[in-house]
Amino acid sequence: MSSWQNFLVSLLSRPPYILSPTEIAVVLAKFPDEDEKHIKTDKAVAEQATQENNLPPNSETVSKHMRTLYTERLSQREARQDVPSLKGKRGQARDSVFVAWLKHKYLEWQESQGLATSSSGATDIEIDWREVCRAMLESKRELASNLFTSGMEITFKLDDIQVPLGLIKRPKKVQHQKDVSPDKGSQVYREVEEKEKITPIEYKDFCQQVLANQKSYKNNGKHLTIIGEPGAGKTTQLFKIADWVLDETEDLPIWISLGVVGAKPLQEYLLKDWLRDAAGKLDAAPPEWVEQLEQHLKDGRVWLLLDGADEMQVADPLGKLAEFLRVPLLKNVRVVLTCRLNLWDAAGNALSEFDTYKMLDFSYGDGKNPDQVKQFIDKWFGNPSPALPYKDWLIR
Incomplete structure (x- = not known):
């Protein structure tokens, strides 16, 4: 209580x-x-x-x-x-x-x-915020795991099934000032693609350089986006980043599934809906919880892990997020966002200042590169399970 x-x-x-x-x-x-x-x-x-x-x-x-x-x-x-x-x-x-x-x-x-009170009158109770964030994260992870393995009786850890994926750093797309005739449109598009600076980066290097050392192309690792096609592994990478924050820092990773946020301002959702659930309350979080979380946000201890910008069910998801993140209370937070490729590449991207990393496709092995598809299948079906007969079929 x-x-x-x-x-x-x-x-x-x-x-x-x-x-x-x-x-x-x-x-x-x-x-x-x-x-x-x-x-x-x-x-x-x-x-x-x-x-x-x-x-x-x-x-x-x-x-x-x-x-x-x-x-x-x-x-x-x-x-x-x-x-x-x-x-x-x-x-x-x-x-x-x-x-x-x-x-x-x-x-x-x-x-x-003998309870100390703050200037606002809220009691300074002890809240283990890292354990709160860990518990909320595990509830999301369990839900995601059930979606993947429902009816297959498979249990796994992220490290067991995730083949390391490269991330592509993408500069801002070139904007053509002059009108381009329809017959030359595809040629111009190919030229733009060829001029993109593609830099594959291993996950461990991404953690060290971007997450830990805050060395990135645009904003010192403060605002990052992971983009990719459906099923490319964006949510899995976000779980890995959450684990890294808990294991390697004293910060607080807060996972938010954007599909349930919709048009509600992010600050409002965070301090009311997310915090109510984190505190285990039916109506609202205690004032002490609100006050302490607001202070952690101001101090820059919070990482907002925003999953699925394309699931927000609003007219301009990226524009809405840009608006939400401009409020003073969120100016010091670090943000990692996942988004499908088609939405991120749409014209008028309001989050163009984000450092952007793209999920690479699995390789099938060509002598120089490993067969990541087979590695993934081997790790997924590594333990005996009722789903084991599917393994050989998938490899073929």
Whole structure:
């Protein structure tokens, strides 16, 4: 439970109040924090009911418990000496007076517990942010693994199945100022392609040069894009980068699947949706979590790993991302984005300042280059599994 929830249980389960477990559960749900703006309606409280949380499943019962709290529990002689008068107040007005009193008692409780508070009043609780990020990352990794191996009973690690892939650094495309006749269009396109500087780079060199030493073509490794065709391994590479951040730095990799973000501003999604899930809450993350994450963002400790720009379901995904990343709170974060090739190469790319790396195709082996296709299949089916009969068929 959060510091606020611990306080409520401590206060309301002892004399002179002595609320029942159900009454305490109702108060916890109705007043999720000390902010008056977050007070829940009785209907919203009932909608949270499960067999485990002691909440009544209908709003009328919730309202009955709140009336009991106000007219009986807080009206006892011993309680009236401490609780402000609620006489003549109803509904939201009564709730507001009650939560204001709770906030005052909360500050007293914090002092009695020896808990330091910040200037904003949020308790400085200990949050292991790297473990939080690791847990959120593992949930995404498990989902991706299930999509790959559902029904095949295959288990694997990324290093077991990923054949090292080269990355291509791509300069900005040449823009032709003059009109080009249709009959010469394909010729011009070939000339542009031939002038591109293609630099294959091994993954270990990419980690050392770009991620660790921040040496890149355009922006010192701060904003990177990995592009490629569907199934080229972009998401796998992003998982590898997340693991590198956890293993080689003290920073915080935050994985965001852009398909669920849509048109919602990235900052809003991060501080509300992602943080709520990371804190394991149903409605909103505790204020302490929000404050600490905002500070980590300002300090530049966060890597935003944004997967699937092409899945955002908005008219101009790259333009939206450029807009989202311009907010002051995100100016110090490092960003690694994955995107399909066709979207990234479209005209008017709003993220052209990103350093761009392209996934290379697997080689089939030609005497000079290894047969990466066979290597991949061997590693994927390296362990006995019901899918093993497919191995020889795939190699052929």
